[in-house]
Amino acid sequence: MRTTLNIEDDVLAAAKEMASQQRLSAGQLISRLLREAMSGIGRAGQDDGGEARAVAGFLPFASQGVLITNAQIDALRDAEGV
Secondary structure, three states, X not given: OOOOOOOOHHHHHHHHHHHHHOOOOHHHHXXXXXXXXXXXXXXXXXXXXXXXXXXXXXXXXXXXXXOXXXXXXXXXXXXXXX
């Protein structure tokens, strides 16, 4: 089904990046994420009690409500000469 949505630029950029990494279209990824959110399926990094759990051996940082893309990380690396 086709529809038009206004999605904030940072959210769309993050969704496109995630979709690319998972070899999905942005629409497929967004549909999956919305389906998970509406069905109450927990996110990676949280156990059933809402507490953080290790992902690939690392404890994730708590969300600060800001989406960070690889492009932003690359720009910071370039600026810092890393």
